[in-house]
Amino acid sequence: MNTNFFEDVYDVVRLIPKGRATSYGAIANFLGSKISARMVGWAMNAAHGQDDNIPAQRVVNRMGLLTGKMHFNTPTKMQELLEADGLIVEDDQIKDFKKHFWDPAIELEI
């Protein structure tokens, strides 16, 4: 499985600290600043079959909206997980998202 691209995405997602959240675009930018955020979403789509625990709930769109909640076991699971992380989710959106925003390009300092 040469899913390097996916693995890179998973790796970054796994590195997201608890209580923080990032966006698809941020990950895309971190991976190479050439791939589009859509690819990250695609990678997450493939993450279903992955045996790894991908905290996809910490990965949301740029607005902090839980766009992929429907891809979880239950649409409400994503919000629950985020709340369990200490984040506040209201109306499928992370409150103070930019406040809890976790940018791999900055936190990982590459």
Place this chain on the structure above:
DNA sequence: TTTTTGACGATTC
């Protein structure tokens, strides 16, 4: 092999 779509993002109208 070509076409369509996809958990996004930014720009333009």
Place this chain on the structure above:
DNA sequence: AGAATCGCCAAAA
């Protein structure tokens, strides 16, 4: 300010 459209790249049909 809001809505619609284009752009990114890859995988599945």
